[in-house]
Amino acid sequence: MEIERTERIKKTTAIHLAMEAKETLKKITEDFPDNPDAMGYFYSAFNKLYTEGDLLDNSAKIIGTTCLQVPEELIYAVGAVPLRLCSGAHAYDQIGSEFMPAKSCSLVNATLGMLHINHVPYKDSLKAVVIPTTCDQKKKAGDMLESMGFNIYSLEMPSRKDTEESRIYWQRSLISFAKSLEDVTGRRITKGSLMDAIMKTNKARAEFRRLYNLRKAMPPVIYGKDAFIVANAYFFDDIHTWTGAITRLNNELEEKAKKGYCVVNKHAPRILFTGSPAIFPNLKLPILIEQTGGVIVADEVCSSTNLLYDAVTFDEANLYDMIPAVADRYLKPCICPCFVKNEDRKRKLLEMVKGFNVDGVVYQAFSGCHLYEMEHKGIGKALEAEGIPMLYIETDYSPEDTGQLSTRIEAFMESIKARKRRS
Amino acid sequence: MSTGRDARGHTERCDLMKRIREFIYNADINRFRFYFQILAFGLLVYGGYLAIDLGNELPTFACPKIKSRGGICYLYPLQGNLSLIDEFLGERGIRFLTKLVTFILLFILFNKAWCGFACPLGTVQDWITKLRSKLGTRYSTYSEGAFKRLKKIKYILLVLLILLPIGVSNAIPDIVRLPRDFSTPFCDICPGRIVLPIFDGDITQLVVDFRSTTKLTLTALGMAITGVFFVGAFVKKRFFCLFCPMSALHYIFSKIGILRLVKDGSKCTKCGNCYRVCDVGIREIADDVVSKNIVQDDCMMCFKCVAACPEEKCLDVKFLGLPVYRSTEDGFFKRGGKV
Numbered sequence: 001m002e003i004e005r006t007e008r009i010k011k012t013t014a015i016h017l018a019m020e021a022k023e024t025l026k027k028i029t030e031d032f033p034d035n036p037d038a039m040g041y042f043y044s045a046f047n048k049l050y051t052e053g054d055l056l057d058n059s060a061k062i063i064g065t066t067c068l069q070v071p072e073e074l075i076y077a078v079g080a081v082p083l084r085l086c087s088g089a090h091a092y093d094q095i096g097s098e099f100m101p102a103k104s105c106s107l108v109n110a111t112l113g114m115l116h117i118n119h120v121p122y123k124d125s126l127k128a129v130v131i132p133t134t135c136d137q138k139k140k141a142g143d144m145l146e147s148m149g150f151n152i153y154s155l156e157m158p159s160r161k162d163t164e165e166s167r168i169y170w171q172r173s174l175i176s177f178a179k180s181l182e183d184v185t186g187r188r189i190t191k192g193s194l195m196d197a198i199m200k201t202n203k204a205r206a207e208f209r210r211l212y213n214l215r216k217a218m219p220p221v222i223y224g225k226d227a228f229i230v231a232n233a234y235f236f237d238d239i240h241t242w243t244g245a246i247t248r249l250n251n252e253l254e255e256k257a258k259k260g261y262c263v264v265n266k267h268a269p270r271i272l273f274t275g276s277p278a279i280f281p282n283l284k285l286p287i288l289i290e291q292t293g294g295v296i297v298a299d300e301v302c303s304s305t306n307l308l309y310d311a312v313t314f315d316e317a318n319l320y321d322m323i324p325a326v327a328d329r330y331l332k333p334c335i336c337p338c339f340v341k342n343e344d345r346k347r348k349l350l351e352m353v354k355g356f357n358v359d360g361v362v363y364q365a366f367s368g369c370h371l372y373e374m375e376h377k378g379i380g381k382a383l384e385a386e387g388i389p390m391l392y393i394e395t396d397y398s399p400e401d402t403g404q405l406s407t408r409i410e411a412f413m414e415s416i417k418a419r420k421r422r423s
Numbered sequence: 424m425s426t427g428r429d430a431r432g433h434t435e436r437c438d439l440m441k442r443i444r445e446f447i448y449n450a451d452i453n454r455f456r457f458y459f460q461i462l463a464f465g466l467l468v469y470g471g472y473l474a475i476d477l478g479n480e481l482p483t484f485a486c487p488k489i490k491s492r493g494g495i496c497y498l499y500p501l502q503g504n505l506s507l508i509d510e511f512l513g514e515r516g517i518r519f520l521t522k523l524v525t526f527i528l529l530f531i532l533f534n535k536a537w538c539g540f541a542c543p544l545g546t547v548q549d550w551i552t553k554l555r556s557k558l559g560t561r562y563s564t565y566s567e568g569a570f571k572r573l574k575k576i577k578y579i580l581l582v583l584l585i586l587l588p589i590g591v592s593n594a595i596p597d598i599v600r601l602p603r604d605f606s607t608p609f610c611d612i613c614p615g616r617i618v619l620p621i622f623d624g625d626i627t628q629l630v631v632d633f634r635s636t637t638k639l640t641l642t643a644l645g646m647a648i649t650g651v652f653f654v655g656a657f658v659k660k661r662f663f664c665l666f667c668p669m670s671a672l673h674y675i676f677s678k679i680g681i682l683r684l685v686k687d688g689s690k691c692t693k694c695g696n697c698y699r700v701c702d703v704g705i706r707e708i709a710d711d712v713v714s715k716n717i718v719q720d721d722c723m724m725c726f727k728c729v730a731a732c733p734e735e736k737c738l739d740v741k742f743l744g745l746p747v748y749r750s751t752e753d754g755f756f757k758r759g760g761k762v
Contacts (some may be wrong), residue, residue: 206758313761314761315699328694344693347691
């Protein structure tokens with residue numbers, strides 16, 4: 001009976017997932033005119049992953065990750081491949097919610113649900129799932145996943161990042177993590193392998209920054225929904241292929257910008273998207289914003305900018321310096337709300353508002369994500385002091401609130417447009 | 424016609440300036456510094472062979488005990504002058520003042536870059552660090568508390584190197600006059616006096632002086648400090664600089680230096696890259712987002728922090744207000760993360 005039920009759930013979930021993915025892809029590609037040619041690669045990558053399954057080379061050993069604090073460099077250095085498991089699928093959210101309290105974050109639910117029904121691409125190669133001790137829900141979800149038979153590594157993180165003690169604690173934590181990775185994969189981290197890993201991830205981040213800077217253009221040359229898709233593909237794509245694809249996109253956008261091309265006119269409200277991450281296929285909020293005439297020119301979310309913005313610097317090409325250097329990259333500039341003091345997030349947002357000529361901020365908080373919910377008032381005040389309006393939206397993965405959301409977003413866009421006309 | 428040509432000439436000039444600037448900002452400052460240090464080392468240690476004399480007021484360790492020297496460290500005449508302070512009402516006083524002014528002028532020209540780019544003892548420590556890194560030996564760092572305590576030592580040394588020579592010549596009754604051998608106390612314990620002449624093949628400084636108890640104590644201390652210098656420099660980057668009284672003397676005038684390291688805190692993400700590569704472990708460079716002039720007392724202006732900063736125009740090196748080196752995204756990623 002039980003097995004039969006699970007099989008049935010698996011089948012229906014696969015169908016629902018494919019529908020969800022197709023619908024989102026359809027909106028992204030068909031509701032907007034002339035998408036960049038180089039985006040074709042990314043659209044088809046999602047299509048393949050969600051309707052056909054495998055994308056990666058199955059022979060590679062895969063280490064699943066759930067937060068952006070898991071250092072990819074160390075995973076690459078042991079010859080394995082990181083796969084970010086954070087899911088944006090409503091179909092999985094419904095399965096995962098069975099295990100979690102009533103008001104829990106959709107993202108945690110969905111990731112749990114996906115793993116529960118073994119819908120992991122490349123399940124056989126998945127050697128371990130690394131869960132940093134960020135928020136309580138992720139921490140405890142790790143226990144549940146362990147009981148479901150997954151090899152869970154709980155990556156210890158400090159609660160503060162501004163003290164020297166926390167920095168040293170984190171560096172030690174990563175040394176233990178590196179040892180575990182070596183045990184799991186049977187390969188040792190060497191000077192050369194870590195250096196290669198740092199170089200290739202830094203290269204990918206350099207290209208991401210190029211895209212980040214291209215989005216500063218006025219009028220804008222790319223929609224935010226496309227930028228989200230590009231960053232989302234980094235979750236699962238081969239890093240070299242991804243870097244090649246984003247380079248082509250950047251080159252195309254640069255050419256277009258030179259010719260004066262733009263995706264919307266210069267009066268379109270320029271939006272900064274912040275808060276809980278926008279992960280495919282749950283891009284309902286970004287799509288709504290851009291369907292109502294706005295354009296997301298910048299984002300501060302852990303599925304995009306926060307994931308790819310920072311780069312590693314080291315002084316001496318030896319493991320004793322490079323591993324702490326990698327550690328610093330994942331702690332010091334991190335503006336995840338799980339840290340006790342997070343003034344840096346405010347400063348980053350204000351700097352982005354200036355650098356991207358932002359007209360308004362949309363703050364997404366998944367209901368049940370206490371950390372983002374709790375930070376919104378402080379952020380709102382800081383923005384208000386600079387005269388930047390913020391729309392705070394509490395939502396989840398279900399499509400039920402779409403109608404109500406679109407009314408609120410439309411009103412927000414109208415108020416921004418009116419302000420722009422006045423000034 | 425002619426205005427068109429002018430305008431074209433102007434844009435060409437601008438283009439050229441932009442390309443030059445890009446070339447400099449993308450440069451590997453640490454490699455430049457490595458070669459510059461060799462040049463400065465040659466000048467200060469072997470300059471005498473080419474009849475070069477840069478004067479006796481250099482704001483860097485150029486030891487008078489090197490026979491082939493190209494200049495002399497200001498601490499030497501400073502102590503010497505102070506030991507004759509009772510004769511200051513006259514020509515000697517004026518000579519003291521001119522020397523001090525010369526020192527200040529030379530110093531503010533390059534600020535603390537004298538330490539990072541010119542100091543021969545600093546260069547020797549950097550070479551030892553290179554050797555350690557090549558051998559794959561781990562460096563050590565101080566804990567925050569130890570760092571804060573130890574960095575005070577240089578001010579104590581500075582006060583002593585001023586007070587002791589004054590004690591040699593004091594004319595106030597009832598205070599004991601110190602023996603003449605205390606006239607250059609710091610030089611006697613300075614590892615530079617012992618280490619640097621060796622590069623000229625002169626090992627005569629490598630001795631303990633038995634002529635008097637004072638000399639015996641000071642030179643023995645000097646030998647011990649030299650031993651600690653080599654061991655320290657091998658395990659800790661720029662080990663000696665934390666205790667250097669010249670560095671303390673620099674800091675008094677650093678604020679009026681015309682070479683400056685300026686930070687734009689609003690652009691800083693506190694990623695800590697600058698702190699990570701800092702040889703002297705200055706945390707403020709990463710954590711202070713308020714100060715504009717970011718030079719601290721231990722800073723040696725090596726500008727590795729600028730090369731390690733991935734934010735556009737966050738850290739700026741300015742000479743007379745003009746940018747000479749700057750943190751840029753392009754430069755950072757071209758260097759590939761290695762500083």
